[in-house]
Amino acid sequence: MPNIGYVALTLALGLAVYAAVVSVVGAQRRLPELIISARNAAFGVTGLVTLAVIIIEYLLITGHYQTKYVAEVSNRAAPLFFRITALWGGQDGSLLFWSWLMSIFAALVLFKKWGSMRIMMPYVVAVTQITLAFFIGLVVFVANPFEQLAFFPADGSGLNPLLRHFGMIIHPPILYIGFVSFVIPYAFAIAALVTRQSGDLWIRTTRRWSLTAWLFLSLGLMLGGWWAYDVLGWGGYWGWDPVENASLIPWLVATPFLHSVMMHENRGMLKRWNMALIILTFSLVIEGTFLTRSGVVSSVHTFAQSAIGPLFLGFIVCMFGVSLYLFVTRWDDLNSDNELDSLVSRESAFLLNNLIFLGLAVIVWWGTHYPMFSEALVGDRIVVGPPFFEQTTAPLWAIIVLLMGVAPLVPWRQASLKRLGDSLLWPAAAGLVTMALLYIVVGIKIFGALLGLGLCGFTLAVTLIEYWRGVSARHRSRGESYPVALKRLVARNRRRYGGYLIHIGVILVAIGIIGSRFYQVETQQNLAIGESMTISSEFIGTYELTYRGLREGASPDDRIITEGILDVSFNGRPAGQIIPVREFFIVQQQPMTIPDKRSTLADDLYVILGGWEGTGETATFKAYINPLINWLWIGGFVFIFGTMIAAWPNPQETGQRVASKAKVRGATVPAK
Amino acid sequence: MGLKLRIVSSLILMMIGLVAFTGQALAQEPDYDRINAIAKNLNCPTCAGLNLADCRTQTCAQWRGQIGDLVQDGYSDQEVLDFFSERYGEQVLQAPPKSGFTLLLWVLPFIAILAAGGWLALAMRNWANSKQTLATGSTAPASPGQPVLTSSDPADDYLRQVDRDLGLGQGLDQT
Numbered sequence: 001m002p003n004i005g006y007v008a009l010t011l012a013l014g015l016a017v018y019a020a021v022v023s024v025v026g027a028q029r030r031l032p033e034l035i036i037s038a039r040n041a042a043f044g045v046t047g048l049v050t051l052a053v054i055i056i057e058y059l060l061i062t063g064h065y066q067t068k069y070v071a072e073v074s075n076r077a078a079p080l081f082f083r084i085t086a087l088w089g090g091q092d093g094s095l096l097f098w099s100w101l102m103s104i105f106a107a108l109v110l111f112k113k114w115g116s117m118r119i120m121m122p123y124v125v126a127v128t129q130i131t132l133a134f135f136i137g138l139v140v141f142v143a144n145p146f147e148q149l150a151f152f153p154a155d156g157s158g159l160n161p162l163l164r165h166f167g168m169i170i171h172p173p174i175l176y177i178g179f180v181s182f183v184i185p186y187a188f189a190i191a192a193l194v195t196r197q198s199g200d201l202w203i204r205t206t207r208r209w210s211l212t213a214w215l216f217l218s219l220g221l222m223l224g225g226w227w228a229y230d231v232l233g234w235g236g237y238w239g240w241d242p243v244e245n246a247s248l249i250p251w252l253v254a255t256p257f258l259h260s261v262m263m264h265e266n267r268g269m270l271k272r273w274n275m276a277l278i279i280l281t282f283s284l285v286i287e288g289t290f291l292t293r294s295g296v297v298s299s300v301h302t303f304a305q306s307a308i309g310p311l312f313l314g315f316i317v318c319m320f321g322v323s324l325y326l327f328v329t330r331w332d333d334l335n336s337d338n339e340l341d342s343l344v345s346r347e348s349a350f351l352l353n354n355l356i357f358l359g360l361a362v363i364v365w366w367g368t369h370y371p372m373f374s375e376a377l378v379g380d381r382i383v384v385g386p387p388f389f390e391q392t393t394a395p396l397w398a399i400i401v402l403l404m405g406v407a408p409l410v411p412w413r414q415a416s417l418k419r420l421g422d423s424l425l426w427p428a429a430a431g432l433v434t435m436a437l438l439y440i441v442v443g444i445k446i447f448g449a450l451l452g453l454g455l456c457g458f459t460l461a462v463t464l465i466e467y468w469r470g471v472s473a474r475h476r477s478r479g480e481s482y483p484v485a486l487k488r489l490v491a492r493n494r495r496r497y498g499g500y501l502i503h504i505g506v507i508l509v510a511i512g513i514i515g516s517r518f519y520q521v522e523t524q525q526n527l528a529i530g531e532s533m534t535i536s537s538e539f540i541g542t543y544e545l546t547y548r549g550l551r552e553g554a555s556p557d558d559r560i561i562t563e564g565i566l567d568v569s570f571n572g573r574p575a576g577q578i579i580p581v582r583e584f585f586i587v588q589q590q591p592m593t594i595p596d597k598r599s600t601l602a603d604d605l606y607v608i609l610g611g612w613e614g615t616g617e618t619a620t621f622k623a624y625i626n627p628l629i630n631w632l633w634i635g636g637f638v639f640i641f642g643t644m645i646a647a648w649p650n651p652q653e654t655g656q657r658v659a660s661k662a663k664v665r666g667a668t669v670p671a672k
Numbered sequence: 673m674g675l676k677l678r679i680v681s682s683l684i685l686m687m688i689g690l691v692a693f694t695g696q697a698l699a700q701e702p703d704y705d706r707i708n709a710i711a712k713n714l715n716c717p718t719c720a721g722l723n724l725a726d727c728r729t730q731t732c733a734q735w736r737g738q739i740g741d742l743v744q745d746g747y748s749d750q751e752v753l754d755f756f757s758e759r760y761g762e763q764v765l766q767a768p769p770k771s772g773f774t775l776l777l778w779v780l781p782f783i784a785i786l787a788a789g790g791w792l793a794l795a796m797r798n799w800a801n802s803k804q805t806l807a808t809g810s811t812a813p814a815s816p817g818q819p820v821l822t823s824s825d826p827a828d829d830y831l832r833q834v835d836r837d838l839g840l841g842q843g844l845d846q847t
Contacts, residue, residue, distance in 0.1 A: 234726030
């Protein structure tokens with residue numbers, strides 16, 4: 001059985017290489033049958049990789065522990081769900097999983113765009129299949145999940161305890177989908193370069209792909225944060241760990257890309273720049289994968305060190321080199337159709353947005369890679385921790401929030417400063433009033449927090465006014481009721497108003513971050529049974545926690561669960577119980593500290609069980625108050641919702657497509 | 673010696689203040705909050721990235737215990753950090769020092785951003801100027817093919833502007 005899987009992968013590798021070569025030859029020599037053959041080969045690759053995935057899943061589910069990978073990530077005690085998801089629980093399997101996702105996307109784009117994109121398609125096939133061949137090659141030669149052990153182990157060692165959480169189960173696939181699907185816009189960009197298509201066809205074709213990729217990347221980042229907060233028990237959600245950064249950096253480049261493609265579509269500007277951005281995004285995706293899997297930087301996430309590093313580096317260099325060569329040789333094809341009309345214009349705002357986002361990307365990239373450079377150049381292996389990233393990026397995040405407020409008010413081409421000033425008046429007032437109220441009434445005295453929240457107020461006001469102007473314009477000119485007007489306004493301009501919804505999501509996320517970063521309170525106490533500890537925040541109130549003892553939780557075979565029971569009272573009133581948990585995984589000899597929370601819109605009370613003496617006569621608890629943190633997750637939902645609105649297929653478009661398909665099928669299909 | 677005495681006496685004073693303030697006998701118990709506050713500035717020696725206060729491994733618990741001992745001995749926060757960085761090197765510090773070779777870490781990205789910003793500003797100015805010299809004499813304010821605003825209702829103008837921003841090119845009529 002495992003041999004079949006391995007053979008399928010080897011064939012897939014051969015077929016992917018064949019598809020890449022034949023599609024280019026076919027396009028150069030204009031031999032349509034070769035191009036068709038390449039397409040079929042690409043479908044074949046998808047089929048073969050799928051077969052390999054089915055086989056490894058079969059081995060995981062049936063517990064074939066002679067297969068080394070199965071023994072590493074699964075065991076008899078594992079429930080079916082974790083056996084299935086163990087596919088991405090280790091290096092070898094997750095590379096296979098990654099290849100599988102990529103092969104699906106490659107097939108999907110062929111399926112959907114084959115008819116309409118005849119000229120670019122051969123090169124799209126070539127780019128996707130070369131990338132795919134690299135990853136399948138890694139699986140076949142370096143990280144073979146079908147490798148057999150020389151003996152028959154009775155049981156496997158089981159999935160890493162950290163990964164046994166719903167958030168961690170769906171976080172990798174979501175993030176992988178985000179990463180992998182950027183191959184599609186990248187492939188189209190390269191195809192446009194090769195075929196010298198200077199128009200915005202590649203951007204329009206891949207707009208929804210880019211947005212979807214970005215959606216999954218954002219969702220993946222958010223899920224990672226949620227998992228960290230929910231499981232790791234250090235009171236935070238983002239630790240600026242190299243692997244977290246590796247997924248943030250492509251996001252920081254893809255975000256300005258999504259903005260500046262509008263300059264290309266609307267004004268025929270920034271063609272080179274957009275090309276460069278998408279090449280950079282995908283290169284960073286691959287580089288981030290390299291960073292995660294090669295062990296060049298140490299991180300809690302790193303997979304075991306392996307021979308993968310040099311191969312990856314080679315691939316990145318080749319990929320980047322070829323892209324750069326194409327880019328430079330096509331430089332003159334990508335001249336701008338329009339000049340910049342004025343320094344005060346939407347165009348300028350977008351350029352500034354690009355500058356700031358790329359600045360953030362540069363900082364995060366540099367901080368993440370610095371330990372490597374430092375070690376190589378002066379021999380110091382220093383650790384670059386959260387203080388660096390927070391101090392250096394904070395001002396740029398603030399500028400982003402400000403720009404998010406100003407840019408929507410600046411028209412394309414040329415803005416009159418007076419009109420801009422007029423439309424900024426109310427939002428600016430809203431921002432200032434927010435700051436004044438927070439300072440006087442709430443008592444927010446830290447300048448950074450005050451400024452940040454003021455900017456959030458300003459930008460929120462701008463965005464809501466934009467909605468209001470659109471809705472009230474429809475209401476007045478068409479007599480539509482407000483809810484109907486809102487619905488139609490958004491439906492007709494989904495990209496714009498979906499985008500604004502994303503902005504609102506970002507503001508809510510920012511509020512959550514500001515509250516929890518500036519005003520987190522923590523305390524740690526050792527309590528005997530019956531003793532209490534208090535934790536208070538001047539903005540939230542005072543919690544009193546009374547220790548009632550330990551109890552053993554319902555423990556599955558593979559771990560011991562110990563629960564600490566605390567009675568909670570909030571501002572003197574009883575507020576239920578809070579039960580933080582210590583799980584001890586017997587096989588791995590690894591403890592996990594699972595926090596318990598009391599969540600409200602104002603704050604989270606977040607408690608972990610640090611340790612105990614004897615049978616729990618005394619126990620140590622660490623408690624946090626995280627103000628406003630739930631706005632982070634709410635903002636995340638709004639953000640995702642907004643992205644879905646912006647990316648949703650146009651009903652008119654789909655309608656037309658269905659209609660034309662019905663026509664093609666002819667009279668045999670009766671009309672509904 | 674005098675310094676140490678002063679530290680100890682000020683610490684005692686502080687302790688008394690704290691005890692009076694919270695009404696708890698902190699003397700027998702290590703002051704976890706202070707230990708954590710100090711540990712926040714140090715790295716966990718085994719698991720990369722996490723700080724010492726948040727890490728739940730055995731090693732980190734021992735290190736925190738050591739901080740507790742030093743605090744009990746009258747070390748100030750900074751002295752504890754110095755103790756650790758002398759013993760284990762600067763890589764134990766969460767925030768890398770802003771001096772020597774490591775200064776590059778802090779400064780280089782900002783030099784890059786400023787350079788890019790400066791270049792962008794110049795490029796934009798040239799871009800805008802070249803346009804103006806080309807466009808002088810041209811009277812058409814909007815590009816051809818775009819509808820000129822005719823309606824007197826500012827609300828309609830707004831919706832048209834939205835459409836034009838989106839590059840839809842259609843008027844209001846289509847729903």
